[in-house]
Amino acid sequence: MIRRRAAGWTLLGPERHAGSLARLALADDIAPLCRLVIRDDPRSFVGVLRIAGEDFVAKSPRHKDRRRWIRLTTLFRPGLAFRIASFLEEAWSAGLPVPEPLGALERRRCGGVVESWLFHRYLPGRPCTASDLQPAAAVLRRLHALGWAHGDAHIANFLADGERVWILDAEPRRRIPGGILEAHDLIRLRNSVGGGTGAEAIDILGGRRGLAYRIAGAYDRGVHAARAVKRRLRSR
CATH class of the missing domain: 3.30.200 (Phosphorylase Kinase; domain 1)
Structure with a gap:
């Protein structure tokens, strides 16, 4: 560069x-x-x-x-x-x-x-949806293997073009020891298509429930709670 x-x-x-x-x-x-x-x-x-x-x-x-x-x-x-x-x-x-x-x-x-x-x-294609969860998770893991976390791994931040899925709109962060950032990426991706309901049949977490996933899950819930409080305060 x-x-x-x-x-x-x-x-x-x-x-x-x-x-x-x-x-x-x-x-x-x-x-x-x-x-x-x-x-x-x-x-x-x-x-x-x-x-x-x-x-x-x-x-x-x-x-x-x-x-x-x-x-x-x-x-x-x-x-x-x-x-x-x-x-x-x-x-x-x-x-x-x-x-x-x-x-x-x-x-x-x-x-x-x-x-x-x-x-x-510019890339042609359509924003990914719940039906693209598995291929989106697969490319996300490839990103993690390179040493990066996406930072905003919502399903709409992946683009489908035929059989290929592209990574878009990342707020990239270097991986840190412990796997918390990668865990948060996967939790964010799963929750963006329905969390514990629509995503249960396609559990991209692979059954992992270690400390990194518990910390990342608690952080994600805290972020959403803080945003909800902000919205309520602004609506007053």
């Missing part, structure tokens, strides 16, 4: 796409370059742009770039777009079913990331 400065942006991407990434950096605003807008709200922008006759997805994590505490963490580590671009390149080079990365751009102010963009190849 190459890293350089251009037109107020910092670029990170594979050498094979360096020219395309540098041309994108000449634009002051990326969004108008997209020929198709999939999402455009305060949380994120997702669009499709055409480069050399091929379609690529452009994503900007607006909400995370604007949150102060997340911005503070980028004082000593790369922003989310750079982390995902590095992950995609490693996974794609290893033959995992992830979209090929074009690269990422980020702008910093006072040392922290204030705007970032991720670009990867």
Whole structure:
């Protein structure tokens, strides 16, 4: 992966796409370059742009770039777009079913990331559903074997194209000893299609109920409880 400065942006991407990434950096605003807008709200922008006759997805994590505490963490580590671009390149080079990365751009102010963009190849297909649980779990385990956890392994974050299942929209984390992150990925995936009801017949946990799975399950329940409290407070 190459890293350089251009037109107020910092670029990170594979050498094979360096020219395309540098041309994108000449634009002051990326969004108008997209020929198709999939999402455009305060949380994120997702669009499709055409480069050399091929379609690529452009994503900007607006909400995370604007949150102060997340911005503070980028004082000593790369922003989310750079982390995902590095992950995609490693996974794609290893033959995992992830979209090929074009690269990422980020702008910093006072040392922290204030705007970032991720670009990867557009993939045709449909979002996975409960019927795709087993193949989604299989590619997730391949990801774990490479040393990564997905971070947001909801079934809709996997794409089915014929008989192949692709990994999308990861918030990648390096595996840590103990297997807690991998366990949380699998629990998150199972719960996203019905948890203990719809998923019982296809138990992707394989009967494992060790400490890592208990900790990951408790964490997942805590996250959902906290979100429910936030929603109730906002509705008042």
